[in-house]
Amino acid sequence: MCGRYATTRTSAELDDAFAAGLGDGVELPAPDWNVAPTKQAPLVVGRRRDDADEAAPPRRELHAATWGLVPSWAKDRSIGNRMINARSETVAEKPAFRSAFARRRAIVPADGYYEWYAGEGPKAPKQPFYITAAGDGDARDVLALAGLYEFWRPSRDEPWLLTFTILTTSAEGADGLLHDRAPLLVRPEVRDTWLAPIARPAGELLDLLVPATPGRLEAWPVSTQVNNVRHNGPELVEPLPAE
Template structure:
């Protein structure tokens, strides 16, 4: 998976879709058609109450790029936007979060860039594609992608310093047409598996991954979009428009 996606659902729509309590101001969540690393994005988590065993779902915002709790510098998150599922339970940066801080990243779809074959006339430009559960006319549903989250603050920050909440997206090997676009794809969490995936209690790796399915052909659609998405400053619904419709 590459490093861009689109998320356009309102806070109210997300709390309804994920049966979650809103844990931030409603205006903290807004449409972003060109979500990039280091931006604040909507995130769904489940937390156990301190005084009981009850677990509640929360919708909050977090910075894309996971910062491990032991990190000295939060800039490490800039290269932690994705976590490979094959090694997520082994890597020091992710294994603690995988054990008990699993999340769902709500999105409409994600972008991948396809490098066409070399015809001998120079390296062809990469063509961006939008991969989504929606249809070009706006039908279909949004996606819930498997992620991990962490809390971080400097060790000498004291009580006055707020916790930084960050997240990463779990990826697996892509298949079919998705593999042609990119060799990695995000894991998707089906609505019926939200409770089990978000449960903060420890679970085995095989048990957890049995809850997920990769973003593969047959589940999602892909169409070419404008190269305007290449520039993170461009942000609007026109970025999702299929080229053939222009």
């Protein structure tokens, strides 16, 4: 986890889910059922309110960001292709992530994400599965994936690029059959603490997060069309008919 996901909610729906208005001049990308690395997607960040002290809840904002974190010190943005996920076990120490983990934490809104099950045998084809919040149709909650963000630009004369990564942990239960890693989720009651742009002990921050476990999510097999990033539409998340 996590190499592809879906995010299709409007800015109004994301505001309802996360109490986050659009940042100044921000226009969110179109609904996307096949978000891949280097594509843009919605991101919820926390900003310190004007004239507020550190303890005040942050102002939540929606931004459009590129998936694949590019550290501020990177010479080339292509490093972001390898920085789509950050392991929670080492995120506080890794040079690429530790600065963002300290003060630039985010929420990545997702309808659901995809994993591929290889089956048995060395030549068994990989079957994609869609994993989403338990529920019914449009009533499913938006997943609040734990993320980090960073600003980068190649030179002083060029605009800033906003990039992000998704935090992962060891997969549990049935999720471990699909993939050995799973995203971390930010519970509603701790979102202000997670998003606040202030440094906190690493253990305290990680204690705010919970793994995306089978009790919170459900999964079903979907079409292999999702394998090609050029395919995009609600048909990608439809369950395959039972054989």
